[in-house]
Amino acid sequence: MSHAEETVRGAAPNVDTREIDPTTPFDRDTDDRRVIGCYCCSCEATATILAEPGRTREWEHADRHPTHVIDYWREDNSDTNQLI
Numbered sequence: 001m002s003h004a005e006e007t008v009r010g011a012a013p014n015v016d017t018r019e020i021d022p023t024t025p026f027d028r029d030t031d032d033r034r035v036i037g038c039y040c041c042s043c044e045a046t047a048t049i050l051a052e053p054g055r056t057r058e059w060e061h062a063d064r065h066p067t068h069v070i071d072y073w074r075e076d077n078s079d080t081n082q083l084i
């Protein structure tokens with residue numbers, strides 16, 4: 001009889017789980033008006049974009065510099081709105 005070792009994964013404190021997510025705030029909540037912060041990790045350019053409902057086009061910086069790695073985040077809602 002083997003004894004089972006169960007690892008209980010409870011609430012880990014402050015685990016920064018930044019998963020690679022192919023979607024951006026431009027792809028989510030497209031019915032809402034969104035304030036989206038943009039930061040380019042490659043050249044340190046920044047922008048704040050007010051995305052009207054229906055907008056899915058990303059920061060034009062991404063078009064002009066397809067190789068740059070850009071971070072996007074919502075600036076207008078602090079609560080997580082992704083648990084629908």
Ligand SMILES: [Zn+2]
Nearest residue numbers: 040042043068
């Ligand atoms: Zn850039």
